[in-house]
Each structure stands twice: as C-alpha cells, then as structure tokens.
Amino acid sequence: xxxxxxxxxxxxxxxxxxxxxxxxxxxxxxxxxxxxxxxxxxxxxxxxxxxxxxxxxxxxxxxxxxxxxxxxxxxxxxxxxxxxxxxxxxxxxxxxxxxxxxxxxxxxxxxxxxxxxxxxxxxxxxxxxxxxxxxxxxxxxxxxxxxxxxxxxxxxxxxxxxxxxxxxxxxxxxxxxxxxxxxxxxxxxxxxxxxxxxxxxxxxxxxxxxxxxxxxxxxxxxxxxxxxxxxxxxxxxxxxxxxxxxxxxxxxxxxxxxxxxxxxxxxxxxxxxxxxxxxxxxxxxxxxxxxxxxxxxxxxxxxxxxxxxxxxxxxxxxxxxxxxxxxxxxxxxxxxxxxxxxxxxxxxxxxxxxxxxxxxxxxxxxxxxxxxxxxxxxxxxxxxxxxxxxxxxxxxxxxxxxxxxxxxxxxxxxxxxxxxxxxxxxxxxxxxxxxxxxxxxxxxxxxxxxxxxxxxxxxxxxxxxxxxxxxxxxxxxxxxxxxxxxxxxxxxxxxxxxxxxxxx
Amino acid sequence: xxxxxxxxxxxxxxxxxxxxxxxxxxxxxxxxxxxxxxxxxxxxxxxxxxxxxxxxxxxxxxxxxxxxxxxxxxxxxxxxxxxxxxxxxxxxxxxxxxxxxxxxxxxxxxxxxxxxxxxxxxxxxxxxxxxxxxxxxxxxxxxxxxxxxxxxxxxxxxxxxxxxxxxxxxxxxxxxxxxxxxxxxxxxxxxxxxxxxxxxxxxxxxxxxxxxxxxxxxxxxxxxxxxxxxxxxxxxxxxxxxxxxxxxxxxxxxxxxxxxxxxxxxxxxxxxxxxxxxxxxxxxxxxxxxxxxxxxxxxxxxxxxxxxxxx
Numbered sequence: 024x025x026x027x028x029x030x031x032x033x034x035x036x037x038x039x040x041x042x043x044x045x046x047x048x049x050x051x052x053x054x055x056x057x058x059x060x061x062x063x064x065x066x067x068x069x070x071x072x073x074x075x076x077x078x079x080x081x082x083x084x085x086x087x088x089x090x091x092x093x094x095x096x097x098x099x100x101x102x103x104x105x106x107x108x109x110x111x112x113x114x115x116x117x118x119x120x121x122x123x124x125x126x127x128x129x130x131x132x133x134x135x136x137x138x139x140x141x142x143x144x145x146x147x148x149x150x151x152x153x154x155x156x157x158x159x160x161x162x163x164x165x166x167x168x169x170x171x172x173x174x175x176x177x178x179x180x181x182x183x184x185x186x187x188x189x190x191x192x193x194x195x196x197x198x199x200x201x202x203x204x205x206x207x208x209x210x211x212x213x214x215x216x217x218x219x220x221x222x223x224x225x226x227x228x229x230x231x232x233x234x235x236x237x238x239x240x241x242x243x244x245x246x247x248x249x250x251x252x253x254x255x256x257x258x259x260x261x262x263x264x265x266x267x268x269x270x271x272x273x274x275x276x277x278x279x280x281x282x283x284x285x286x287x288x289x290x291x292x293x294x295x296x297x298x299x300x301x302x303x304x305x306x307x308x309x310x311x312x313x314x315x316x317x318x319x320x321x322x323x324x325x326x327x328x329x330x331x332x333x334x335x336x337x338x339x340x341x342x343x344x345x346x347x348x349x350x351x352x353x354x355x356x357x358x359x360x361x362x363x364x365x366x367x368x369x370x371x372x373x374x375x376x377x378x379x380x381x382x383x384x385x386x387x388x389x390x391x392x393x394x395x396x397x398x399x400x401x402x403x404x405x406x407x408x409x410x411x412x413x414x415x416x417x418x419x420x421x422x423x424x425x426x427x428x429x430x431x432x433x434x435x436x437x438x439x440x441x442x443x444x445x446x447x448x449x450x451x452x453x454x455x456x457x458x459x460x461x462x463x464x465x466x467x468x469x470x471x472x473x474x475x476x477x478x479x480x481x482x483x484x485x486x487x488x489x490x491x492x493x494x495x496x497x498x499x500x501x502x503x504x505x506x507x508x509x510x511x512x513x514x515x516x517x518x519x520x521x522x523x524x525x526x527x
Numbered sequence: 528x529x530x531x532x533x534x535x536x537x538x539x540x541x542x543x544x545x546x547x548x549x550x551x552x553x554x555x556x557x558x559x560x561x562x563x564x565x566x567x568x569x570x571x572x573x574x575x576x577x578x579x580x581x582x583x584x585x586x587x588x589x590x591x592x593x594x595x596x597x598x599x600x601x602x603x604x605x606x607x608x609x610x611x612x613x614x615x616x617x618x619x620x621x622x623x624x625x626x627x628x629x630x631x632x633x634x635x636x637x638x639x640x641x642x643x644x645x646x647x648x649x650x651x652x653x654x655x656x657x658x659x660x661x662x663x664x665x666x667x668x669x670x671x672x673x674x675x676x677x678x679x680x681x682x683x684x685x686x687x688x689x690x691x692x693x694x695x696x697x698x699x700x701x702x703x704x705x706x707x708x709x710x711x712x713x714x715x716x717x718x719x720x721x722x723x724x725x726x727x728x729x730x731x732x733x734x735x736x737x738x739x740x741x742x743x744x745x746x747x748x749x750x751x752x753x754x755x756x757x758x759x760x761x762x763x764x765x766x767x768x769x770x771x772x773x774x775x776x777x778x779x780x781x782x783x784x785x786x787x788x789x790x791x792x793x794x795x796x797x798x799x800x801x802x803x804x805x806x807x808x809x810x811x812x813x814x815x816x817x818x819x820x821x822x823x824x825x826x827x828x829x830x831x832x833x834x835x836x837x838x
Binding site: 051061064114115118121122123126127128146220221224225226227228229231237238240241243244245246247249331333377381384385388392486488489490491492493494495496497500517 | 542543546547548549572574575577578579580583585596599602603662666668669696699701702703704706707708710711712714715716717718727730731767789830832833834837
C-alpha cells in the first residue's frame with residue numbers, strides 16, 4: 024500500500040515537473056501554433072532517423088549481448104564498461120572520434136585510398152544512423168545483458184541437455200527476454216534520437232538532416248518566440264509519449280520464467296561454430312565501438328600537458344552533481360516501477376533542456392532567482408533526465424523479484440521492511456548499481472540546462488569543455504574530455520564493484 | 528558593518544566571454560581598479576534570459592549581443608541609450624546606433640589550411656576549389672556566424688543567391704550547429720576550410736606559432752560582424768553602467784580585446800593594434816545590410832539556402 028502511494032505521488036510530481044514548465048511557457052508567451060512546410064520536412068526526417076536508429080541499435084545489440092552473456096574472457100568487464108562511454112561524451116568529441124574512423128580523412132578512407140579503392144562519405148542519413156548506433160548500442164546491450172544474466176541458468180542446462188536447435192532455443196529461451204526488453208529500449212533510444220540535433224546536423228551533412236529540435240532552438244534563442252518553441256516542444260513530447268505507450272501496449276508483456284534457484288553454473292556445452300560466431304561478433308562490434316574512443320583517448324592524452332590547475336573545481340562540481348543525481352534518480356525510479364511510470368519517466372527527456380530550464384525559471388522566479396541556486400536547478404534537471412534510464416534498467420529486475428518472491432515472503436510473514444531489505448534489495452543490486460553508474464556518468468557528461476543558467480560562479484566539466492572549444496582551444500578541450508571519460512569510467516567501475524560484492 | 532558597502536555592477540555575458548579563456552576576467556580586473564565597485568559577470572543565454580526576467584532583471588549592462596538580432600532586442604524596449612560618442616568608433620561602417628555600442632568586430636571569412644590548398648580570392652574561386660577540398664559552414668538557423676554568411680551571399684548575389692548556393696553545395700562537407708563544432712572539424716583535419724573570421728589566424732600565430740592557417744580575402748568584399756554592449760533601462764546603477772559603457776571605448780578595455788577575444792578593437796586606430804592583427808590581410812571593401820534590411824531579408828535568404836542545400 025505504501026509503495027503504491029509512493030508511486031502515485033512520484034508519478035504526479037514528475038508529470039508536474041515535465042508539463043509544468045511547458046504549460047507555463049506556452050501561456051507566458053503569445054501563442055504561435057504555425058507549422059511551416061520546413062517544419063513538416065524536419066518532422067519527417069526526425070521520425071525516419073529516430074525509428075531507424077533505434078531499430079538498428081536494438082537489432083545489433085541483441086547478438087552482442089547474447090555473445091557477451093555466453094562468454095567469459097579477460098577484459099570482459101572493462102569492455103562492457105567501456106561500451107557505455109560513447110553515451111556520455113560531449114557531442115563534438117564523440118563526433119571527432121567517429122570521424123577519426125569514418126570521416127573524410129579517417130582511418131577507413133585512408134585504408135581504402137591506400138589500396139586504390141574510391142573513398143566514401145559518411146555524411147548523410149548513414150552518418151546519422153552510424154552515430155546514433157554508436158551512442159545507443161551500448162545502452163541496449165547492457166539492458167539485454169542484465170536480463171540475460173538473471174535468466175535461470177537451469178534453462179540453459181536443460182536446453183543443452185535436450186539438444187535444442189537454434190530456432191527453438193531462441194523461441195523458448197530468448198524470445199521472452201527480447202519481447203520484454205526490446206520495446207522498452209526501443210522507445211528510450213527513439214526518444215533520445217528524437218531530440219538529437221547537433222549530431223544529426225553535423226553528420227547528416229546539411230539542412231536536409233534537420234530535426235524538430237533545431238526549430239525549437241531557433242525559435243527560443245533567435246526569434247525569442249517562446250510560444251512557438253513550446254508548441255513545437257509539445258509536438259515532440261506527444262510523439263515521444265505515443266511511442267512509449269504503443270511500445271508498452273503492443274509488446275510489453277511481462278516475463279514469466281519459473282523462478283530460479285539463483286545458482287550460477289560453471290561451464291556449458293557449446294559447439295565450435297557458435298564459439299566463432301560469438302567472438303566474431305564481440306570483436307567486430309567491440310572494434311566499432313572502441314576504436315573511435317581510443318582515438319579520442321590518444322588525442323586527449325597527448326594534450327594533457329595543456330591542462331590547467333583551475334580544472335579541479337569543475338571536476339569536483341561535476342562529480343558532486345553526478346553522485347547526487349545518481350542517488351536521487353535511482354531512489355525516485357523506485358516510485359516508477361510500473362508501465363505508466365515508464366512512459367511518464369521517459370517524457371522528461373523528450374523536452375529539450377532549454378525549454379524545461381526556461382519553464383522552471385518562470386515557475387520559481389517569483390520565489391527565488393535560479394541563478395543563485397544554479398547547483399540545485401542543475402541537480403533537479405539532471406535527476407529527472409536520469410529517470411528513464413534508471414527505470415528501464417531496474418524495472419525488469421524488480422518485476423521478476425516481486426513475481427518470484429513476494430507471495431512467498433508474505434506467506435512467511437515478513438514485514439515490508441524485512442522484505443525490502445532482505446529479499447528485494449539484494450536481488451536488485453546488480454541493476455541498481457548499474458543504474459547509479461549510468462545516471463552518474465550521464466550527469467557527468469551533460470551540458471544541458473547549464474547553458475541557460477550558465478556558470479560564471481558554477482562551472483561543470485562539460486561547460487569548461489564547451490568554453491575551451493569556443494576559445495579555439497580544441498586540444499585542451501580534448502584533454503579535458505578524456506578526463507571526463509576517465510572519471511566516468513571510474514565511477515562506473517566503482518558502482519560495478521559494489522554491485523558484485525556480497526550477494527545474498 | 529566592518530566593510531564599506533561598495534556598489535555592484537551586474538553584467539550579463541555569454542559563456543565564452545566570462546570563461547577564463549575569454550576577455551571577461553581581465554576586463555573585470557581592469558574595471559575594478561578604478562570603479563570602486565564590484566563587477567559581477569553572470570553567464571548564460573542573453574536575450575532569452577532577459578525576456579524571461581522582464582522588468583525584474585538584475586542586469587545593469589549586457590555585453591556580447593550580435594548585430595543580427597539587434598532588431599528583436601531593440602523591440603523588447605528594455606535597453607537605454609548608451610550616451611557615448613559614436614564618433615570614437617573605428618568601424619568599417621558608419622555607426623549611429625544610440626542603444627547598442629560595439630566593443631569589438633571582425634569580418635566573416637573562410638579560413639583555410641594552406642598546406643592543403645591555395646586560398647581562394649573570390650566566391651567564384653571558392654565554388655571552384657579542387658574536388659578534394661571541402662569546407663564546413665554553420666547553420667544560419669542556429670548560429671550567428673552562419674547567418675552572417677547567408678546575408679553576405681545574399682548581399683553579393685541578390686536574387687541569384689539560391690543559384691550560388693547550389694553551385695557551392697558540393698564543396699560543403701557539412702553544416703554544424705555552431706561555430707565551435709565547425710572549427711573543431713577544421714582543426715582536426717576533416718575539412719580544408721571553415722567559415723570563421725578574418726581574425727581567426729591570429730590565434731594560431733600567437734598561441735600555436737602556426738602560420739599555416741589563413742583567412743581568404745574575397746574581392747567582392749566582406750560582411751562585418753560586431754559584438755555589442757547595451758545598458759539595461761531598469762538598472763538602478765545608472766552612473767556605474769554609464770561608467771562601464773565609457774570604459775568599453777577606452778584603451779584599457781580595447782587593448783584587452785585582440786588577444787582574449789581574437790577580434791579587432793572597436794574604437795582604436797589600427798596603429799595601436801598588436802602587430803599580429805594589423806599584419807593580417809584586410810578586406811578591401813565592406814558589404815553590409817542595415818538592421819532593417821537584414822530583418823526583411825533574413826527569412827527569404829535562409830529559405831534559399833535551405834532549399835539549395837537540401838537537394
């Protein structure tokens with residue numbers, strides 16, 4: 024009962040936090056509900072690239088997750104952690120990393136022209152998709168992997184014993200997981216790509232690759248037409264909402280594996296062919312995801328000597344923000360462990376930070392100046408932005424724990440607290456710590472709302488990188504970006520370690 | 528109270544301006560030497576913030592506005608006349624604006640890596656560069672420098688602007704959201720040229736001792752780009768704001784501009800500029816839309832650009 028109340032309160036609060044700013048902004052300005060032909064073209068392209076990006080990310084992530092779940096090898100954990108890095112890189116740094124491989128003068132084209140083949144151009148829809156896949160495969164892979172690792176190992180043993188063929192094995196063992204996780208992750212990536220703008224424009228090669236977010240930015244910053252900006256933001260929000268609702272209604276069926284005895288197994292019988300297949304996938308995808316990162320690391324490390332002592336303050340600020348948002352997001356997410364929570368939680372990333380920032384500003388300006396509480400404004404926004412990730416990572420695990428153990432616990436007469444502490448929490452630990460690591464890293468890398476509420480007195484690491492870029496200091500910016508990456512990986516590894524210790 | 532109360536001057540400025548690599552910190556130090564006040568920069572978006580705050584703004588002065596949005600800014604009616612002598616300005620155009628006061632300027636230009644290509648000397652030559660030389664520009668819908676380029680082309684080609692864009696399209700590697708992304712692609716070697724400013728090479732010469740970056744000087748003339756300051760009407764510190772506006776035109780302020788903001792000072796004869804800046808190639812002529820002309824033509828010019836590049 025208490026849990027249900029918490030959930031309702033949490034949902035309502037978030038609805039207010041997301042819609043409040045938007046509604047306030049719409050009514051603050053003159054209403055402008057025009058939708059031009061340029062907007063229509065942008066909307067069409069936005070939908071196309073978002074749908075393709077999320078579909079491809081999910082499709083490619085599945086075999087990778089499956090391969091990773093079946094194989095143990097040295098460096099596996101580091102690879103899995105490194106996979107989450109593209110997600111948190113400042114946009115331009117990630118783009119430069121990708122271009123070092125796929126760009127005009129990148130690795131691939133250099134190889135091609137060395138061997139006398141014609142060079143190719145990344146710019147266009149293919150570039151947009153490539154970048155979005157690069158950013159999002161890791162997220163999808165981790166989500167699949169978490170579910171695969173929770174699957175009762177007895178099932179694999181049984182399938183091996185029965186000598187099931189590939190198709191039947193997929194249908195019986197894998198499909199329930201795909202059916203559960205894929206729609207959730209698809210809708211999350213869809214919404215992320217929906218609001219993507221700098222990446223789409225740069226790798227899309229020109230105005231053909233325009234998303235609705237650009238029009239929102241333009242109306243807000245240049246035309247000062249807040250009415251139009253919030254109208255467009257509302258359209259974007261509706262599309263996101265529709266996608267999430269559809270993905271839940273059509274596909275989001277609950278898992279109904281029988282409960283496992285939580286006993287790990289050691290080695291499984293696997294044929295040589297599948298060994299080659301698994302490692303082939305791990306190597307190809309691993310290279311695709313890590314070479315751009317390695318290039319970024321190399322560029323940054325050789326410029327470390329440019330870093331100044333003043334960078335410590337923004338580093339400290341960013342870490343503080345990251346840890347607190349991780350904590351808040353993850354605790355809040357516990358109130359959203361149902362499908363409507365998932366929809367509402369996702370909407371918070373479907374509204375651009377500029378709009379949320381401006382709306383929040385209008386809501387609180389009569390009480391306090393947001394510029395005097397920059398830290399709290401950024402913390403609030405970052406925590407809300409982390410919610411959809413936290414929810415998606417923890418909900419499948421939480422549902423399983425509840426369906427497997429709750430009735431039993433009640434039958435034993437456990438108090439809610441005992442249930443929560445002795446049964447629920449230990450089993451949620453893996454998902455919980457991954458969620459905290461991811462939200463922390465996301466918050467580390469987020470420039471977001473600070474651009475509006477800026478920082479002469481409160482600077483974060485991404486803001487400093489942005490300032491360096493604006494001051495021609497690209498080398499120093501790359502070095503700072505590597506610091507950002509290293510800290511984020513560090514935070515990830517710490518949470519990962521916590522998640523692995525002391526299993527009940 | 529133990530301390531004498533000194534007045535505060537609140538100046539809104541963009542992030543790049545207040546950052547430790549921008550002109551903000553040295554300007555603050557210089558001004559506080561004489562003003563007997565505390566100058567506080569508040570960083571972030573300028574106009575959206577002023578609109579949101581309305582009359583409750585705590586800003587006394589705003590610095591870092593651009594010419595291309597002055598009409599919108601003026602219509603807000605929140606700025607007061609700067610009351611400085613426009614005759615002191617040393618700009619390539621006659622400046623008679625009583626509200627907005629330029630503190631620096633530069634010309635839009637394409638900057639090239641001379642190890643990769645010969646630097647073109649006209650828009651025609653730009654469009655006829657060898658196939659393997661590409662340029663990066665900024666989107667006029669999200670970037671002020673991108674907008675300056677679209678207006679520049681419009682001024683030179685008039686009703687044929689769309690046609691020129693079509694001709695230039697194959698040379699454009701990509702379009703970015705803002706200046707820094709484009710410039711990053713350029714210095715990373717992804718493109719041979721980038722839309723930037725005639726003053727950009729000064730950074731490479733001074734800081735990196737690199738003489739291979741060169742701004743193209745087009746015989747058609749160049750579009751100037753001014754950065755402006757303005758006094759906020761509701762300011763309770765009128766005397767102090769006026770003092771700051773006066774300070775902007777002084778040598779103390781102007782001396783700081785070239786090496787921190789990598790642009791030309793707005794009220795200083797060329798003889799006083801650092802030699803790196805006076806040695807930079809200077810366009811022979813200036814092409815420019817007045818504020819009203821620009822606001823009439825912007826929408827159409829952007830549409831022509833978008834249509835030509837969307838094909």
